[in-house]
Amino acid sequence: MIETIQWTDDGVVMIDQTRLPNEEIFITCRTSDEVAHAIRTMVIRGAPAIGVAAAMGIALGMQQPDADIESICDTLSKTRPTAVNLFWAIDRMKKLHRSLAGRSAADMRAALAAEAQQIRLEDIAINRAIGQHGASLVPDHKTVLTHCNAGALATAGYGTALGVIRAAVEQGKQIDVFADETRPFLQGSRLTVWELLHDNIPTTLITDNMAGHFLKSGRIGCVVVGADRIAANGDVANKIGTYSVAVLAKENGVPFYVAAPTSTLDLTLASGDSIPIEERASLEVTHYSGTSVAPRGTVARHPAFDVTPNRYVTAIVTEKGIARAPYEQSLAGMLG
Amino acid sequence: MIETIQWTDDGVVMIDQTRLPNEEIFITCRTSDEVAHAIRTMVIRGAPAIGVAAAMGIALGMQQPDADIESICDTLSKTRPTAVNLFWAIDRMKKLHRSLAGRSAADMRAALAAEAQQIRLEDIAINRAIGQHGASLVPDHKTVLTHCNAGALATAGYGTALGVIRAAVEQGKQIDVFADETRPFLQGSRLTVWELLHDNIPTTLITDNMAGHFLKSGRIGCVVVGADRIAANGDVANKIGTYSVAVLAKENGVPFYVAAPTSTLDLTLASGDSIPIEERASLEVTHYSGTSVAPRGTVARHPAFDVTPNRYVTAIVTEKGIARAPYEQSLAGMLG
Numbered sequence: 001m002i003e004t005i006q007w008t009d010d011g012v013v014m015i016d017q018t019r020l021p022n023e024e025i026f027i028t029c030r031t032s033d034e035v036a037h038a039i040r041t042m043v044i045r046g047a048p049a050i051g052v053a054a055a056m057g058i059a060l061g062m063q064q065p066d067a068d069i070e071s072i073c074d075t076l077s078k079t080r081p082t083a084v085n086l087f088w089a090i091d092r093m094k095k096l097h098r099s100l101a102g103r104s105a106a107d108m109r110a111a112l113a114a115e116a117q118q119i120r121l122e123d124i125a126i127n128r129a130i131g132q133h134g135a136s137l138v139p140d141h142k143t144v145l146t147h148c149n150a151g152a153l154a155t156a157g158y159g160t161a162l163g164v165i166r167a168a169v170e171q172g173k174q175i176d177v178f179a180d181e182t183r184p185f186l187q188g189s190r191l192t193v194w195e196l197l198h199d200n201i202p203t204t205l206i207t208d209n210m211a212g213h214f215l216k217s218g219r220i221g222c223v224v225v226g227a228d229r230i231a232a233n234g235d236v237a238n239k240i241g242t243y244s245v246a247v248l249a250k251e252n253g254v255p256f257y258v259a260a261p262t263s264t265l266d267l268t269l270a271s272g273d274s275i276p277i278e279e280r281a282s283l284e285v286t287h288y289s290g291t292s293v294a295p296r297g298t299v300a301r302h303p304a305f306d307v308t309p310n311r312y313v314t315a316i317v318t319e320k321g322i323a324r325a326p327y328e329q330s331l332a333g334m335l336g
Numbered sequence: 337m338i339e340t341i342q343w344t345d346d347g348v349v350m351i352d353q354t355r356l357p358n359e360e361i362f363i364t365c366r367t368s369d370e371v372a373h374a375i376r377t378m379v380i381r382g383a384p385a386i387g388v389a390a391a392m393g394i395a396l397g398m399q400q401p402d403a404d405i406e407s408i409c410d411t412l413s414k415t416r417p418t419a420v421n422l423f424w425a426i427d428r429m430k431k432l433h434r435s436l437a438g439r440s441a442a443d444m445r446a447a448l449a450a451e452a453q454q455i456r457l458e459d460i461a462i463n464r465a466i467g468q469h470g471a472s473l474v475p476d477h478k479t480v481l482t483h484c485n486a487g488a489l490a491t492a493g494y495g496t497a498l499g500v501i502r503a504a505v506e507q508g509k510q511i512d513v514f515a516d517e518t519r520p521f522l523q524g525s526r527l528t529v530w531e532l533l534h535d536n537i538p539t540t541l542i543t544d545n546m547a548g549h550f551l552k553s554g555r556i557g558c559v560v561v562g563a564d565r566i567a568a569n570g571d572v573a574n575k576i577g578t579y580s581v582a583v584l585a586k587e588n589g590v591p592f593y594v595a596a597p598t599s600t601l602d603l604t605l606a607s608g609d610s611i612p613i614e615e616r617a618s619l620e621v622t623h624y625s626g627t628s629v630a631p632r633g634t635v636a637r638h639p640a641f642d643v644t645p646n647r648y649v650t651a652i653v654t655e656k657g658i659a660r661a662p663y664e665q666s667l668a669g670m671l672g
Binding site for chain 1: 357358514516517518519520522525526530533538539540541542543545546547548549550552576577579580583584587618621622624625627628629630631632633635636637639642
């Protein structure tokens, strides 16, 4: 299996997710600015993977003499606004840095590098635990619908939503997957289908606008998606289109599950209304691979995320277990 | 304004809708088989336009000595299964042919050619009437959301859903349009945006999976779409993704309007469950402009239409007026 992100002697190595599935190219970031650039340009994406990348970016930047952690963290924190795992990882690295005040520079560097690698390893273990909890929710002999890519590539490995699917398959459940292509960036067709083909899990690609049709057809047993930020009340920010899938699932009596590590919880926000939604370049909507798919002069919008109100969320699966409504209590309990 | 389809001395001339918006190329069909091929390959598409093309295809085929109307109609009837306007036009031409039994071949040819051109002219007049009826439903100072292309290009001219929008603008309403790109064939980005840019109607392109997000935002005053077939109970078959938009509109209290000529009504079907849904090549999902967007070996589904149950349809606008639930009565009344 291909690694999403690794700490090496040469720097932070990532598979370039903008080039998949046609090319499997690895890039090596040698400075924290290069890591920030990789996050901003979606060489690496997915909330947990962004968190790991930020931690490694800080550790990498701090290997330089006279490095300033505030400046490094400031640059990284401005790469993408929605996924809270980015800020969680930055906070964790800053806290460690403060706790090491007075130690030698060499000790500091080693400790930060070790912490970033530890965050990566923890993320894989967390995803395995999410998979174990979530697999019990997946109906046997049915199809699982997923949106975007919440797989190994969105994390340090194994995946959150795809971790649940992988664990269900490992438990012997006879399931197949429908993957929304997830315009405009096509994380579903380019990344999710690619991952599941590697694992020999039967997968069918559909366009986003087919999800409702198949949810109505009765073949979908449940929906499982990841998350970029979850508010205290259980409102979920995730890739644009998630809200639509959630409404269509509820309308058709299909359970809608969100799989995410507790680092995706942002209990400082009472509801999803205050989650910042990134607006990306409209060029990503009007063009594909440099080719225009719309007339010259087209105006396009590109909110990269949407917010699914908690009433559409059947359960939230974290490494600590399964949370159900009322989420104010169940989510607070998980962090408490 | 560019003509969708015209009867000329050289044959039936159509703008090639597979090449828009990057190229404005006209093709001339000189046989009924060439018209059938143009319908099958979506050089011309949109239920009313397909009906006009079929009528012209029959008239064209019958210009040949020894032409057999049954064989010509059989070939045309197998081009696409969902849009009932195709079968409506074939029936109308066959009826005329029967009524001319005993007349000279020259008279027959002239009458069929005149009828096909009459169907084209009627379609434009019908769309103007749909626009007049529908414009009253469009809230002023709000955004209209549309899916796929139910515009001039989907008809002989003016459009059904876009006819409603055009009429609202002509009445002085201050509206703008959000156009779903409509994967996989991108009728929204390639055709709807192109048409509305020509008319200087402010239009914003979004991906299909953004529609729910914007319906929730409150800026959308109504949804207007076309239809490929409407059953006696008001269930509506239309481009894949229409069902999802309808559910999301209802969930957010936004009226959902269907604009179509009465030739789209199929009162022989009690409900939408018996409408045949075309499954097109999966290559149209996995590839864009010949470039693969999914890994080698990807399995994809491609239902080209879905069925929106009548409970999501606020009103159906035809050239005869505005039909509301219960549709069994209101639609039968329109044809009666």
